[in-house]
Amino acid sequence: MRSDTTGFWTPVALSADVLAGTVIPARVSAGIIALWRSQSGHVAASADRCPHRGMSLSHGFVRGEALSCIYHGWSYGQDGRCVRIPAHPGLTPPETIRVTTYAVRESDGIVWVAEGTPASDPPSLAGWIPLRTLTVEADREAIETAAGASASADGLLETTRADERLCLLLSPSQQVRTGMQTVTHVLVADGCLPPVRIAASRSAERLRRMAETAAEKGRLP
Amino acid sequence: MTDDTASAQAMTDEWYPVGLISQLDKTGRQTALMGEPIVVAHDADGQALVTGHNGRRLPVKLRYGHVWSSLGTPKKDIFAIPEADQPGRRFVDVGVVRVRCSPLRAVENFLDIAHFPFVHTDVLGAEPHTEVLNYTAEIRPDVDEVWATEVKFYQPQASKSASGGITTEYMYRVPAPTCSVLYKTCPPRPTEWDVITLFVQPLAEDLCDVWPWMALFDDETAMTDLIHFQQMIFLQDRSILENQVPRLLPLDPGMEIPTRADLTSIAYRRWLKRHNYTYGAQLVAR
């Protein structure tokens, strides 16, 4: 993405996809994180590993303002501090027992997670609003080639096809077990009608197919 | 202690479950032991036969409903479970479950009780009864086995034969690197223990076949219900086992925070370390 040495924001999910009282896995360049929203609506992101015995926290549950590990119920606040160890109910966990957290921002309907220390706030989406998220099994270059356009430094890619404008917000591509993967958010114009939303969704899926097919061909001997 | 040849040898000369006696047939079961393909079948005379790489014959024993074999030369017999010889016991072959995790992690999870209210909710435990009271865990020098005793936990529905919530008492035992035996309160016969075992077949360092087996005093419950209950419990554990990091069992807890509730698990890791049973183990904290 940027060559900013102090850090950058990754658009990990739509705000609408992180319901209050739930936790979901999300991906940043360091790997999977546990992205969660407390009962009161505050979103937080933590490393996907419980410091007790290494269980994935994105498999856990949210209760009130804490994220709990599904294995032994160890619970963590939004700042990452352990607040409860159920096997030892009389113990107040020290603040040193904690899970690593990431700075999070919500703006324009997107949840952004910081890696490093970004110099500024996440970019504005300039009137576009998020519709849905697609995971493309291909890298950014393949998506750009399929779209016939380049993404901006902020990850925004606009393309017009048969008079339909399509706007995508691309996360940095990640290396996963099966190859390269790019989490892609489909954006539409604020206030647009359902037919436009449906068309955008279909357009994005078409683009995904093209990018993935090209990526597959590139992989074949 | 970290010599690779020594560690490979330490677990080679042990007995492992490789199949069910009731499922032995002429065609055979294609499976593996620590990376080596093996076939478990019976020969023309109906005797159990296990063959390894290049058709070499491996040692075979039939015990506790299962076929056992080894890639090396075990110096000891398969561990004893005297309760299995008591008249009136019902034996339950639960059947195999494949798990993408270290065989050692499968055993460690079986030894743990603090997860009952969260993983086996409303069956083996429930909030707010989450406290784990102190218990005793040791490596018994006479038998060289890990034993945990005086383990207690309140359970809403401890087993198919329990009619309501009770405080269940447990004892845990590790007599072999990938096998564990648990003894739990037996509601129909309060002076006896129900026996539930986990026999783990190591296929690779991060893949295993788990064979639960039971020897119970329970004349009421149908066999299929006993099997389904135990399978349900184990499938709940599997979703934990396949999502723990690192995949191999750490023998250095530097990246973990074990508590007194984890004492049996620490005793087990300590015993593995002493014996150099490191197949499926992570030596450096990661």
Next chain:
Amino acid sequence: MVMVQDKTDEIQQRMTILGELDIASFLPWIHRHAAKLGLGQTVAHADDARIELDLRGPEALIDMMEIGCLLGPIDVWVETIARAPCNAQFPNAKTTV
């Protein structure tokens, strides 16, 4: 320095670790683990057969320190760990696992 939430349940204990202790790897390990638990720590004595640690904090956390130290890093073998209130002359019953 770590702030403990409730100073009234803070105690001070001496932990005596015996075994084949490779202090070059065990001492940094101990330091990290005690810091993770928020314990005050001082090494009163250290050689490859015996380490004496003075620990300060809630008893349940000193418990957790003991459990972790029973394993320690891979090249260390801990035989026993004993704990006693600080300034006591003789340790209490040993813990072996």
